[in-house]
Amino acid sequence: MGGSLSNKEAFAVFARCIKYSQDYSKCYFMWTVFELDNNGPLGFVAINNDKGTNSWEMGTVLSPVVQGKGIATEALECLINSFFEDLGIEIIYSRLNSENVSSNRFLEKLGFKINKMESDSSILVARLEQRSWSSKQL
Secondary structure, rough: OOOOOOOHHHHHHHHHHHHHHOOOOOOOEEEEEOOOOOOOOEEEEEEEEEEOOEEEEEEEEEOHHHHOOOHHHHHHHHHHHHHHHHHOOEEEEEEOOOOOOOHHHHHHHOOOOOEOOOOOOEEEEEEEEHHHHHHHHH
């Protein structure tokens, strides 16, 4: 989550994700986000695990059109719930740029706890545990 991307930048990220997903040694899932009243995609959410743990990294690329409309919140709440409840994932994390204040706030709103990476202060790690999510949903 590094802020709004141009169409060209978003396509490049999407292409990298497709290439990454073809490495079958990694466990990788990607969903396209659509608005029901809209014919085109608004972005995508991906989650991957290549370390054999129950900690998964989530990334999103969403159109600026989505911002402020609750679409991203609705999509991610649905997917996060599915990750925890249906897939049995215990921890979801996401890396983001410390200067991307809107993404930081967005993840905090979803219940993620955000910390700076020790090796690079410009990168933050947002972490959400299944037990925290379950108690938030009650």
